[in-house]
Amino acid sequence: MDPDTEVNNIVTRSGGGEDEKWERPPSSYGSMKSDTDEDEEKAEEEGEEAHAVLPESPPEAQTRIQMIRSASPETLYTVTTQQTKPAEAMVIDTSSLDLGDAPEVDDDDEEEEFYITNSPEPPEPIEMEDLTQSEDSQPGRRHPEQDLPHLFKSIQSVLTELSDEELKNFRMTFYHGERKMTLPVVMEGDLLDFVDRIIEVLGQERSLIHTMETLKKMDKKEHAQKLKDQCQRALIGFYMKRHIIRKFQVIHEGIVEAGKQTFLNGIYVEPQISTRGYGGLDPSHELRPHPPTPVQVPTPDTFMALNDLFRQKRDDGSPVRMVVTTGIPGVGMSFSVAKFTLDWAEECANRDIQLIIKISFKSLWHLRSKDNPTEKKSFFDVIEYYYPDLVDKLKILEEPDFKILIVMDSFDCYQTSLDWENAPELSDCSKPEHPDVLIVNIIRGTLLRGARVWVLGRPAAVSQIPSKFVDVVTEIQGFSNEMRDEYLSKRFSSAELAADIVRHYKRVPMLHILSRHPFICWIVAKLFSRAYRYLGYGTNPPRLTPFLINTLIVVINRRKQFYYDAAEYDLKWSKEDRQLVTNMGKMAFKMLERNTSVFFEEDIKEVGLQLTEVAVFSGLCTELSNESSGPRRRFSFMHFTFQEFMAALFVFIMFHIESKNVLDSGSFGLRKVLKSKIMGKSAAGLVECALARTLSSQVCQYDMFLRYLCGLLSPACHSDLFKGYLYPHNYPKVEGLADVQRVLEQAIQNAPGDKVENLKECLREMIQTDT
Structure with missing residues (x-):
């Protein structure tokens, strides 16, 4: 009727x-x-x-x-x-x-x-x-074929083709297959009412899919196929959004605790993102107003929102096609990708993008080297491999008006160079080619010409992409002061605990500066939340050395997992891992002696390391902008104070494992009486040599170095934290710490006024027992 x-x-x-x-x-x-x-x-x-x-x-x-x-x-x-x-x-x-x-x-x-x-x-x-948004604003307009009116009319038009008896049977079958619907709601009213109600109750995706399933059950496969063809764009979007929400809604950090879930939207704080890439270094320091080698930093007027990356324009006014995002290790690139795609999937932003396909370079590398490195695959084969539910929907990707974004993160995981000039041009997504060729053509824009591409990776890796293919380079800068506090506050359900942690980490200026990096901020949250379980914790200011040791251990372990596929239960450091840490510490110590914070490729080779191993895989360094040095590539540690820590770690390793005092060069005027009594291989002699360098430097060159060296002498650091990594569990502890304490106390009494406060911190780093 x-x-x-x-x-x-x-x-x-x-x-x-x-x-x-x-x-x-x-x-x-x-x-x-x-x-x-x-x-x-x-x-x-x-x-x-x-x-x-x-x-x-x-x-x-x-x-x-x-x-x-x-x-x-x-x-x-x-x-x-x-x-x-x-x-x-x-x-x-x-x-x-x-x-x-x-x-x-x-x-x-x-x-x-x-x-x-x-x-x-x-x-x-x-x-x-x-109602109030332009075409270029957030969250954007959906394609008409992905919007509600088209879906509604498609369902209604297909069901109109059924006879009265078939429609009645359809409603009953629909009801029995969907328990969210009640019989009166399904059976009463006309066809328009029926479609109206099922979309209100089930939502667009479930209504469409369940309608097709019901038609198939009734042996109306032609009708089901017709509906599928009419709503192809909506179906492919529904699948990918569901996949992204399932993958990124809950995040996993470190060791997953049973029964605990961390929701990305609950803890995410958007870092500062700049359209100027200088290397992402923070020049702030507790004791030195400027780093030894000046670095450029972006101004606030270059900052932009994460979801506006593809709202930018080229010089000719057309939308950008290719965006490269980079940043120092631990700055939050993976989290930014997760948040960007999750916002799209939840229809909070970029709704004009019809589909986002995320394919990491790590996945492509595994696909390339899994069985046969020379095996060829088409781009559609790659998508089908990682998204099997898209098998029969891929042809629509080549439609000229299909707005697709390809997200390719972790460029540094693709551990080979690409031939940007000589790779054959490829425009057919179904034609098999070597993965190297697929990557080059995606970035060139010859494969899926209408697609936008977002590549993320560490600076030393993405720098190989020719600039002619890149429209915009953005750099994640990390947290501002307000963002750090917001992040730490959002992580804890207890407002009192959050307030204690925020107040506590600010008591050490250098820790406050380092927490600009989201990764360090996460370390702070983890360590402090654990420490506050103990009664009376928080009386003393936190020590800085344990935080940097924990950071180093996590970075090296992630390196083993991310680049060398080590299992979580197999993170024991190999001889190569220990050698990497030692040699990077040696390079950092030489830089400290030269009073520089920048190193070059020849400095890496001098200590027996490879450029990629240090600048990309280590997770400790970053590449700087080469605007002022021409073609010569410049590198730096993730922060200058991390260079000071690595230098102190090298000196400690040589003392505790190799029984060598690399500071005993005889050029700093040590008194002969002290030399004869305590020099040798004692910890007091090591600290006496470091004190001589510290007190003779006019630019605070060794002040933080001395603080970290004293902190490493503490059994809570070198024994409790490094056992099982730098040396076996039964390795002996450093002896003679009472003599070291007397040397420091004597130095505090006799040191110039501007050195006293730091020497007190050195003593506290060594004798304080809590973190």
């Missing part, structure tokens, strides 16, 4: 009196009408405006009575499609069968605004955010 026949029967049964008004508000989905309404639409083409002035000669009366569904929940769609009475408008009800009762319009009242209730169908529904 069509809607008008049903309405006429109701009017006939009720007597059809003129005083009785039968109203049915517009459907939740506006102008999405059954096919039986097509004839009526032709007569109403002039009346689609919700606000209209009655014509001088009213047209022939038309029945527009609709059933009221008071039990239907009010949703976003009903809010945006219901007609609203404008200010001071005269209300004219046209729901009666005769419009002759409408008041006449006097000539004097020509400018008076009339409002007609229950007038012809309202305009297409629009989403609330789009």
Whole structure:
């Protein structure tokens, strides 16, 4: 029974009196009408405006009575499609069968605004955010074929092809397969009501998929295929959004604790992102106003929001196609990718992007070297391998108006160089090629020409991409002061614990500076939350050395997992790992002696290491901008104080494992009496040599170095933290710490005034027992 026949029967049964008004508000989905309404639409083409002035000669009366569904929940769609009475408008009800009762319009009242209730169908529904947004703003407009009206009409049009008996069977089958629906909701009302209700209750994705499944159960495979073809864009978007939400909604940090889940949206704090890439170093230091080698830092006017990366424009005004994002190790690139894609999947931003496909370079590297390094695969093969549910939907990716974003993170994991100039050009996504060639053509833009590409990786890795392929380079800078506190506060359900941690970590200026890096901030949260379980913790300021030791251990362990596929239970440091740490410490010590914070490729080779191993895989260094040094590549540790720590660690390793005092060069004027009594291989002699360098330096060159060296002598650091990594568990502890304490106390009494405070910190780093 069509809607008008049903309405006429109701009017006939009720007597059809003129005083009785039968109203049915517009459907939740506006102008999405059954096919039986097509004839009526032709007569109403002039009346689609919700606000209209009655014509001088009213047209022939038309029945527009609709059933009221008071039990239907009010949703976003009903809010945006219901007609609203404008200010001071005269209300004219046209729901009666005769419009002759409408008041006449006097000539004097020509400018008076009339409002007609229950007038012809309202305009297409629009989403609330789009009312005030331009095309380039967030969250963006969806493609029409992925929006609600298209999906609604597609379901309705396919079901209209069923006979009355088939439609009845469809409703029953639909009901039995979906327990969220009640029998009255499914069986009552016309077809438009049915589609309206299932979308309100089940949502767009479940309504579409369950409709296709039900049609297949009824052996209506042609109808199911027709619906699938009409909603191909929506289906591919639904699948990818569901996949992304499942993968990134809950994050895993460090060792996963049973029964505990960390939601990304609950802890994420967006770092500062700059459109100027200088290397991402923070020049701040507790004791030195400027680093030994000046570094450039971006100004706040270059900062931008994460979700605006692809809202930028080229010089000619066209949208950017290729964006490269980089940053120092631990700055949060992986989290930024997760947040960007999750916001898209949850339709919070970038809704104009129809599909986001994330393929990490680590996955491509495994695919390349898994069985046969020379094996060829097409781009569609790669997508099918990682997203098997997209197997029969990939051809739509080549549609010219299909707006797709390919996210390729961890460029540093692709452990081979690419031939950017000689790689063959490839435009066919189904043609097999070597993975190297696929990558080059994706970045070139010859493969999936309409796709936008986002590549992320460490500076020393992404620097090999030719600049002619890159539209914008962005660099994640880390947290501001306010962001650090916000991050630490959001991590804990206890406001009191969060306040204690925020207050506590600020007591050591260098720790506050280092916490600009999100990774260090995470270390702070982990260590402090554990430490505050002990009664009385928080009386003493925190020590800095344990934080840097924990950071080093986690970085080296992640390196083994990320680049060398080590299992979580197999993170024992190998001889090569210990040699890497020792040699990088040696390089840091030589840099400290030269009073520089920048090193070059020849410095890496001098200590027997490879450029990629240090600049990319180690996770301790970054590449700086070479604007001032021409073609010569410059590198630095992730922060200058980390260089000071690595230098101190090298000196400690040589003393404790190799039994060598590399500070005993005889060039710092040690008194002969002290030499004869304590020099040798004692810890006191080592500290005495470090003190001589510290007190003789005019630029605070060795001050933090001495503090870290004293901290490493503490058994809580070198024994409890480094056992099992730098040396076996049964390795002996450093002896003679009482003599070291006396040397430091004597130095505090005799040192110049500007050195006293740091020497007290050196002593505290060594003798304090808590973190």
